[in-house]
Amino acid sequence: MSIAKVLLVDDEKAFVEAMTRRLVKRDVAIEAAYDGQEALAKLARDSGIEVVILDVKMPGMDGIETLAEIRRQFPLVETIMLTGHATVESAIEGMKRGAFDYLMKPCDIDALLAKVSEAAAVKRRREEKIVAARVQEITSRRP
Amino acid sequence: MTRKNGKLPAPYEALARKMILTILIVSFIPVFLVSLTIYFQFHGLYRQKVEDHLVEMVRKHKQQIDAFLAARAADVQFLADSFGRAQLSDETFLQGQLAALQRAYGTTFVDLGVVDAQGHQVSYAGPFKLNRADYSRAAWFKQVLAQRTVITDVFLGLRGLPHFIVATRYGQDDDTWILRATIDFESFNKLVSNIRIGTTGIAFIVNRAGEFQTTASLPAAGKGCFAGFYACDADPSKKIHVFLRPDENGQESIFVTGLLKDRNWLLVYRQQAADAFSELHRAERMSLVFFVLGGVCLLVMAFVLSRRMVTRVAQADREKELMSRQVIEAGKLAGIGELAAGVAHEINNPVAVMIEEAGWIQDLMSDGSLDTPENQAEVRRALKQIHTQGQRCKEITRNLLSFARGSDSRNRPLDVNRVIGDVFNLLGQRAKYAQVAVETRLAPNLPLLTASETEMHQVMLNLVSNALQAMDKEGGGRLTVSTALADGKVVIEVTDTGPGIPEAILPRIFDPFFTTKPVGQGTGLGLSICYGIIHNMGGQIEVESRVGQGTSFRVILPVQTVDETDGK
Numbered sequence: 001m002s003i004a005k006v007l008l009v010d011d012e013k014a015f016v017e018a019m020t021r022r023l024v025k026r027d028v029a030i031e032a033a034y035d036g037q038e039a040l041a042k043l044a045r046d047s048g049i050e051v052v053i054l055d056v057k058m059p060g061m062d063g064i065e066t067l068a069e070i071r072r073q074f075p076l077v078e079t080i081m082l083t084g085h086a087t088v089e090s091a092i093e094g095m096k097r098g099a100f101d102y103l104m105k106p107c108d109i110d111a112l113l114a115k116v117s118e119a120a121a122v123k124r125r126r127e128e129k130i131v132a133a134r135v136q137e138i139t140s141r142r143p
Numbered sequence: 144m145t146r147k148n149g150k151l152p153a154p155y156e157a158l159a160r161k162m163i164l165t166i167l168i169v170s171f172i173p174v175f176l177v178s179l180t181i182y183f184q185f186h187g188l189y190r191q192k193v194e195d196h197l198v199e200m201v202r203k204h205k206q207q208i209d210a211f212l213a214a215r216a217a218d219v220q221f222l223a224d225s226f227g228r229a230q231l232s233d234e235t236f237l238q239g240q241l242a243a244l245q246r247a248y249g250t251t252f253v254d255l256g257v258v259d260a261q262g263h264q265v266s267y268a269g270p271f272k273l274n275r276a277d278y279s280r281a282a283w284f285k286q287v288l289a290q291r292t293v294i295t296d297v298f299l300g301l302r303g304l305p306h307f308i309v310a311t312r313y314g315q316d317d318d319t320w321i322l323r324a325t326i327d328f329e330s331f332n333k334l335v336s337n338i339r340i341g342t343t344g345i346a347f348i349v350n351r352a353g354e355f356q357t358t359a360s361l362p363a364a365g366k367g368c369f370a371g372f373y374a375c376d377a378d379p380s381k382k383i384h385v386f387l388r389p390d391e392n393g394q395e396s397i398f399v400t401g402l403l404k405d406r407n408w409l410l411v412y413r414q415q416a417a418d419a420f421s422e423l424h425r426a427e428r429m430s431l432v433f434f435v436l437g438g439v440c441l442l443v444m445a446f447v448l449s450r451r452m453v454t455r456v457a458q459a460d461r462e463k464e465l466m467s468r469q470v471i472e473a474g475k476l477a478g479i480g481e482l483a484a485g486v487a488h489e490i491n492n493p494v495a496v497m498i499e500e501a502g503w504i505q506d507l508m509s510d511g512s513l514d515t516p517e518n519q520a521e522v523r524r525a526l527k528q529i530h531t532q533g534q535r536c537k538e539i540t541r542n543l544l545s546f547a548r549g550s551d552s553r554n555r556p557l558d559v560n561r562v563i564g565d566v567f568n569l570l571g572q573r574a575k576y577a578q579v580a581v582e583t584r585l586a587p588n589l590p591l592l593t594a595s596e597t598e599m600h601q602v603m604l605n606l607v608s609n610a611l612q613a614m615d616k617e618g619g620g621r622l623t624v625s626t627a628l629a630d631g632k633v634v635i636e637v638t639d640t641g642p643g644i645p646e647a648i649l650p651r652i653f654d655p656f657f658t659t660k661p662v663g664q665g666t667g668l669g670l671s672i673c674y675g676i677i678h679n680m681g682g683q684i685e686v687e688s689r690v691g692q693g694t695s696f697r698v699i700l701p702v703q704t705v706d707e708t709d710g711k
Contacts, residue, residue: 012492014528018499025506057488059575084491106495109502 002029004120009039010055036061056083078119162449205401223322237268253325260319344414369409474668493532500525556591566603578619593703598676605669606637613641635698643690
């Protein structure tokens, strides 16, 4: 059983590959996407994805736009923003728009891992609550 | 900084000349007009005054002479009326009367005589031996028979001295007798010769026939009626005439004439105009001196003032130039700051990859399983990746260095196309992130410009970076950069499809510190620096913009033919 199922979104292919190797080694299940569109497509296909690691600066659909789209389509999925120095403002903007957290790139792998497990835990707890609520709703419907 | 040798650069010399000219024209024209007006007004008035004075004088003397003649005629008539022919024919009595007259009037009366109807002098009292003189053929005798009283012109007569006669007639036919008196010419002449004004003013009397009745005379007087001083058919109601004409020496003179003695004599007063108007001429000379002095003062003032002003302007220009150079330096620093932020971000990606790859090798090592061939291959791959990313970093820093290298603004032969290439090496990534499609249409074989590489980099960097920023806000677009050779000049065009510049602010975009960005985000120096650099190179920068369609900057640079390749 992996810690979490994570979608890694970054236009820098070498970075995605390196990250994937290291996270897989730490029992994280990884899906990779190289731009915003691809990320949304993967999310739609695979409902098991719990956490998205999202680069802020991408050509085409950038991180903020992708985040907005993820929040709209997949409200339960948690997002961790990755940002360079020059884009701290956009990370803050991302937090305001509902990102779980942000990390400076390049980041410490253990810090990232901690954030990922945290986010996954939050997500799972929330899902459990939803399930519980559903169950209660269904049971309370009985006369 | 201040140049003390007084010699200014050519354009300032021209400015100084223009200022001097303007000051002189503006100040001289009114002064000249005022002087001219005053001169003519004063001239006319003074002339009138002088003429009036002369006319008045002539009128006075005319009356005096007329009165003198009338009084002498009255004296003679009184004598004849009082004593009658019988008494006056007695020579002793006549001599007594002459003595009485001479006591009263001095030497005015020279002699007295009684003449009968045939023209024979019956009795005579006087210094000449004129007893029994025959006047029957004398002009005055004929005249006195026709008129009662006659005053003759001056003539020599029997005695051979100039004199004139006052005669009065009594009785009828054969009883006719005439009392005749001779008036001394000298005492009469005094009446006229006393009229003397200035150094050239003289007066004389001329009769209808043009003969002078006084000692003063003019050698070249005209012939005919009043010796040409008065037209006999002139309007007699005007008694005094004034006219100007050259005298016998060709000197312009003023003549004043008045008729005397029942219009038989003419009193003429003549004075050279230069003499009559000497006061006027002195005033004229003085005002001319003042005018010239004032003019010289104006000239000196105009010269000094404009020179001082132009020196000030030149100094202000130098300060402005220094200031704009400082602004450019400040702008460069700001630009470098912006550039550094961009580069830091760009370098971040390869660095992140390198760190992760290094981390991966550590991961493998901590497992302690480096001996397996797969792991060894993996380490080799990771190292290769680190190497690749390191190369990338090196490339970026190298690009950056090509910009940072020259804070030197020395001119050297420069290929514009290469400059544009450098700029896109640096900003290509930014264009990609801003979703801008870049198109370059560079004309091959452009002539080399003589320019500072740093400055050209700065110009292109500013223009391209502005275009990218404008289109980034719009969510992307197309950037076209083209170079061409037209009319021997290199034309660089940077066209974007951004939001365009509103017409209201279009004239201000090259002003220093003008920016539309929020405070703290733009210095407002970019375009003003471009403008300064391009103008220093002798080029032009033009902008064309349509809101909603995009903006196009055109830089036109002259190609120097001067060969400066030896600068290397």
